Amino acid sequence: MNEPRSADPEITPQVVADHGLTPGEYQRIQELLGRAPNITELGIFSVMWSEHCSYKSSRPHLKTLPSEGPRVIEGPGENAGVVDIGDGLAAVFKIESHNHPSFVEPHQGAATGVGGIMRDVFTMGARPIALLNSLRFGDPADPKTRFLLNGVVEGIAGYGNCTGVPTVGGEVYFDACYNGNILVNAFCLGLVKTDRVFRARAGGVGNAVIYVGSKTGRDGIHGASLLASAEFDDSTEEKRPTVQVGDPFTEKLLIEACLEIMKKDWVIGVQDMGAAGLTSSSFEMAGREGTGIEMDLSKVPLRETGMTPYEIMLSESQERMLFVVEKGYEEEALEIFRKWDLDAAFIGHVTEQPCVRILFEGREVVNLPVLPVVDGCLGLERPSKRPADLDRRTQLDLAAIAEPASGGEAIKKLLGSLNIASREWVYEQYDHMVRLNTLILPGSDAAVLRVKDTNKALALAVDCNSRYCYLDPYRGAQIAVSECARNIACSGGEPIGLTNCLNFGNPERPEIMWQFEQAIRGIGDACRFFDIPVVSGNVSLYNETKGEAIFPTPTIALVGLLEDRDWQTSQWFKNSGDEIGLLGETLEELGGSEYLKVMHGLTQGSPPALDLEREKNVQALCRDLIRGRHIHSAHDCSEGGLAVALAEACITRPEAPIGAAVELSSPLRKDALLFGETQSRVVISYPRQAREAIAALAHRHKTPFTFLGAIGGEALAVTVNGEKFIHEDVKTLHNLWRGSLGNYVRQTT
Amino acid sequence: MKCGVVVFPGSNCDHDCYHILKHVLGLSTEWIWHKDNADLDRFDWVVLPGGFSFGDYLRAGAIARLSPVMKAVTRYANKGGRVLGICNGFQILLEAGLLPGALLNNRSQKFICKTVHTVVENPDTPFTRHCGKNAVLQIPIAHQQGNFYADDETLKRMADHGQVLLRYADAEGRVTEAANPNGSVQNIAAVANERKNVMGMMPHPERVADPLWPNLDGQSIFQSLIHSGAS
Numbered sequence: 001m002n003e004p005r006s007a008d009p010e011i012t013p014q015v016v017a018d019h020g021l022t023p024g025e026y027q028r029i030q031e032l033l034g035r036a037p038n039i040t041e042l043g044i045f046s047v048m049w050s051e052h053c054s055y056k057s058s059r060p061h062l063k064t065l066p067s068e069g070p071r072v073i074e075g076p077g078e079n080a081g082v083v084d085i086g087d088g089l090a091a092v093f094k095i096e097s098h099n100h101p102s103f104v105e106p107h108q109g110a111a112t113g114v115g116g117i118m119r120d121v122f123t124m125g126a127r128p129i130a131l132l133n134s135l136r137f138g139d140p141a142d143p144k145t146r147f148l149l150n151g152v153v154e155g156i157a158g159y160g161n162c163t164g165v166p167t168v169g170g171e172v173y174f175d176a177c178y179n180g181n182i183l184v185n186a187f188c189l190g191l192v193k194t195d196r197v198f199r200a201r202a203g204g205v206g207n208a209v210i211y212v213g214s215k216t217g218r219d220g221i222h223g224a225s226l227l228a229s230a231e232f233d234d235s236t237e238e239k240r241p242t243v244q245v246g247d248p249f250t251e252k253l254l255i256e257a258c259l260e261i262m263k264k265d266w267v268i269g270v271q272d273m274g275a276a277g278l279t280s281s282s283f284e285m286a287g288r289e290g291t292g293i294e295m296d297l298s299k300v301p302l303r304e305t306g307m308t309p310y311e312i313m314l315s316e317s318q319e320r321m322l323f324v325v326e327k328g329y330e331e332e333a334l335e336i337f338r339k340w341d342l343d344a345a346f347i348g349h350v351t352e353q354p355c356v357r358i359l360f361e362g363r364e365v366v367n368l369p370v371l372p373v374v375d376g377c378l379g380l381e382r383p384s385k386r387p388a389d390l391d392r393r394t395q396l397d398l399a400a401i402a403e404p405a406s407g408g409e410a411i412k413k414l415l416g417s418l419n420i421a422s423r424e425w426v427y428e429q430y431d432h433m434v435r436l437n438t439l440i441l442p443g444s445d446a447a448v449l450r451v452k453d454t455n456k457a458l459a460l461a462v463d464c465n466s467r468y469c470y471l472d473p474y475r476g477a478q479i480a481v482s483e484c485a486r487n488i489a490c491s492g493g494e495p496i497g498l499t500n501c502l503n504f505g506n507p508e509r510p511e512i513m514w515q516f517e518q519a520i521r522g523i524g525d526a527c528r529f530f531d532i533p534v535v536s537g538n539v540s541l542y543n544e545t546k547g548e549a550i551f552p553t554p555t556i557a558l559v560g561l562l563e564d565r566d567w568q569t570s571q572w573f574k575n576s577g578d579e580i581g582l583l584g585e586t587l588e589e590l591g592g593s594e595y596l597k598v599m600h601g602l603t604q605g606s607p608p609a610l611d612l613e614r615e616k617n618v619q620a621l622c623r624d625l626i627r628g629r630h631i632h633s634a635h636d637c638s639e640g641g642l643a644v645a646l647a648e649a650c651i652t653r654p655e656a657p658i659g660a661a662v663e664l665s666s667p668l669r670k671d672a673l674l675f676g677e678t679q680s681r682v683v684i685s686y687p688r689q690a691r692e693a694i695a696a697l698a699h700r701h702k703t704p705f706t707f708l709g710a711i712g713g714e715a716l717a718v719t720v721n722g723e724k725f726i727h728e729d730v731k732t733l734h735n736l737w738r739g740s741l742g743n744y745v746r747q748t749t
Numbered sequence: 750m751k752c753g754v755v756v757f758p759g760s761n762c763d764h765d766c767y768h769i770l771k772h773v774l775g776l777s778t779e780w781i782w783h784k785d786n787a788d789l790d791r792f793d794w795v796v797l798p799g800g801f802s803f804g805d806y807l808r809a810g811a812i813a814r815l816s817p818v819m820k821a822v823t824r825y826a827n828k829g830g831r832v833l834g835i836c837n838g839f840q841i842l843l844e845a846g847l848l849p850g851a852l853l854n855n856r857s858q859k860f861i862c863k864t865v866h867t868v869v870e871n872p873d874t875p876f877t878r879h880c881g882k883n884a885v886l887q888i889p890i891a892h893q894q895g896n897f898y899a900d901d902e903t904l905k906r907m908a909d910h911g912q913v914l915l916r917y918a919d920a921e922g923r924v925t926e927a928a929n930p931n932g933s934v935q936n937i938a939a940v941a942n943e944r945k946n947v948m949g950m951m952p953h954p955e956r957v958a959d960p961l962w963p964n965l966d967g968q969s970i971f972q973s974l975i976h977s978g979a980s
Contacts, residue, residue, distance in 0.1 A: 154859075157859075157860050158860075161801070161860055161862075161891070161893075162759065162761075162801040162804065162805075163761070164761020164762070164800060164801075247804070248801070248804065249758075249759050249801060249803065249804025249805075249806070250804075252758070252759050252761065252801070252804075253758055253759075256758070340758060341758065427862075428859075428860075428861055428862055428863050429859050429860045429861070429862070430860075430862060431860070431862045431891045432862055433862065433889055433891065433953075433956050434761055434762060434765065434799075434891065435764065435765065436765045436768060436769075436955070436956065436959055439961070439962075450961060452768075565961075
């Protein structure tokens with residue numbers, strides 16, 4: 001080891017603390033190395049042992065999730081999950097957060113979130129074919145919300161549109177709990193031939209290490225450690241330099257160049273330089289293979305002069321990849337990258353000794369054993385404690401809430417409320433059609449994409465009701481999985497793989513850890529019951545500002561398979577004269593509902609009950625009805641309950657809204673009957689003659705089936721026990737629902 | 750019949766155009782790389798597809814017009830070869846001076862992706878021959894800079910020569926302000942050069958040409974080219 005240069009700062013306890021490492025962690029680093037690290041090495045440990053890269057708080061819990069299944073080719077641990085869909089093809093997908101950067105700089109934060117998740121997918125050898133995102137903003141009345149919404153949507157649009165990957169769906173949700181900490185979770189799906197899946201491995205001693213993509217600059221240094229792994233405070237604005245700047249055109253070139261080079265047999269492995277850049281890609285690729293890497297940083301293409309090894313190793317400049325190719329093919333690899341006008345350089349090789357050795361200007365500046373860096377960080381058994389005020393949150397005295405005589409006001413308010421209103425203002429900014437696969441456009445329960453050269457299709461949905469999770473994280477997480485799977489079932493698909501983005505507050509607080517444990521247990525139990533493998537995911541902790549945490553938000557994204565693309569089914573009513581029915585049963589539940597929030601300002605009560613067996617039955621029934629071509633539409637009941645589901649089926653019809661007449665008889669409170677959010681319910685429409693066949697299938701699947709009424713006319717008319725409860729012109733409802741979000745954004749404050 | 754699809758590094762509708770021409774319409778179709786300056790005489794027509802040719806951080810198409818292939822496209826067009834520019838392809842043809850006018854940012858300053866209606870104004874061109882006058886085509890747009898502009902003198906000359914091929918309209922074909930998605934002057938959605946062998950259009954006909962979807966309105970543009978025979 002060379003003597004540190006005089007310019008290298010001394011490693012004082014303050015320097016260690018500034019790197020986000022505890023004294024205990026620093027002690028452990030010295031023990032593992034048998035010496036003190038130099039400043040560059042300390043920087044490497046600080047990013048690799050950060051919460052963001054090491055998963056030290058979450059790892060023990062994540063291990064409990066089911067990740068295996070007959071279709072699973074790659075589960076958690078690789079850049080993205082890989083699931084076999086038959087015909088020699090596999091779906092590659094993952095969801096990832098970019099929360100803190102998006103709050104600090106919404107446009108670039110969201111854009112680079114999209115870029116990062118795409119690279120995770122095409123590093124596996126897959127062509128990205130679809131994007132989804134789950135966005136959560138603060139109270140619409142907060143002046144910053146509009147600015148953040150605008151910036152995030154523009155950032156996603158600017159990046160996705162340029163790269164030619166369609167953004168086909170997602171969710172947008174508002175709640176004051178996200179005021180100081182918005183969530184931007186981006187999902188990408190790609191397709192790959194099952195025999196051309198690439199892994200992030202540095203195999204074969206002597207093989208060449210090649211850098212490709214944007215030049216390395218000083219942006220994003222410590223993005224993973226200081227921005228993503230700490231909560232926000234008054235100095236948040238000062239962290240703007242830790243946010244990277246995206247270049248979607250370079251990303252597009254990288255996609256094409258990578259997919260071209262990956263046709264060659266001499267490509268051994270590849271990893272994106274995401275969080276912790278050159279550090280994580282080199283150490284992790286060597287770690288997975290048990291090899292080492294030697295690199296000369298003097299050969300790395302740089303954006304500016306005077307960069308130190310510390311800065312080069314920790315830069316999070318975007319749109320960069322690290323390839324390992326067979327020795328002797330360096331020039332051929334560089335030739336392909338030159339064709340696409342990308343910067344590329346042969347910077348090192350794979351070594352037998354499991355160490356990463358970094359040279360710079362002829363000197364050795366880093367010499368670290370691989371395993372202590374990638375695996376040395378101890379998993380933390382953080383204490384957990386049930387929040388003391390949870391019982392207070394879940395108390396709800398329905399008797400104190402007046403039952404309305406009419407549902408007209410509520411249905412209009414709910415349809416115009418920002419959590420339910422049309423997302424057209426958002427998805428019109430996204431190219432959702434490019435690549436000619438989008439069979440069902442944004443605005444239905446799930447997006448459906450054809451799989452070219454097969455008769456198959458894939459259904460995609462992303463979902464989480466975080467209010468439920470706040471009131472009961474275990475059940476809330478189970479509902480997130482169930483509802484997402486129900487969305488897939490309503491579109492004709494069978495879930496084949498799940499990815500999650502677990503957004504929580506500061507894990508150092510026992511109440512947050514308790515929420516996290518409960519949510520993981522909920523996801524795990526639901527996935528085991530439905531037999532859905534969790535193949536990838538991401539954890540985002542420290543989502544809080546000045547001690548105020550967000551609602552626990554375990555965002556779930558599911559990929560479903562339709563063996564026959566003709567099964568695709570959308571949520572809207574098709575034909576006047578068709579009958580309307582309900583699968584499932586309505587209970588008297590209003591806890592945690594959008595109705596209570598919008599009409600009474602309450603986030604209160606227990607979330608709806610969930611019976612996994614019932615849920616499984618209704619989904620199986622829905623798929624059977626679709627495959628047997630008995631039904632014309634299927635829409636799940638979620639926020640806003642049965643009334644909103646009926647209204648949406650009327651007004652989301654692309655040609656023009658259509659009315660419906662529904663007659664209900666029930667002993668329940670009318671608001672609970674129409675606006676309660678009982679789970680495991682689906683509104684279907686079907687030709688009259690199908691009713692008996694549907695009833696027989698429902699009986700076989702042990703699921704209640706109720707005739708509700710018929711499609712037609714110009715009003716949504718609902719009677720309860722013979723009395724008029726809702727009677728509204730569907731055009732009026734359509735206008736309220738359609739214009740609401742755009743009107744909100746265009747208001748000036 | 751043989752057609753070519755020009756590929757700039759940031760083209761992203763190139764695969765879609767190729768798919769429609771080759772797999773749906775069964776035409777012999779070849780890629781043309783943007784660094785290739787070879788003559789295009791072997792093609793019956795060439796398509797410049799949509800996308801973000803060079804990222805379009807400056808002005809859409811401003812860098813792409815400098816690619817070697819644009820010299821070949823210009824020679825080809827000057828000899829009467831048929832060139833169809835879609836979306837970014839339209840922007841590039843404008844920057845290259847092969848079409849009149851300019852494309853500005855959308856009035857909303859936002860990217861807009863949605864299906865709109867257009868009405869065929871001049872059916873007497875190789876690109877619209879199969880459509881019929883006043884036919885209404887339902888075609889998606891997907892662009893940030895699709896707000897067509899030309900000065901009055903240019904507009905008059907274009908009108909005199911029948912160079913406006915499509916205008917944004919409502920479902921009945923009425924050219925109204927409400928049906929104008931991006932602020933284009935006189936609702937112009939597609940234009941041709943005087944000779945009518947070069948056309949630029951903002952809507953994406955390739956997105957409504959696959960029988961997987963019920964709407965096949967985009968096919969009529971490609972069918973027009975097929976029915977027009979060799980260049």
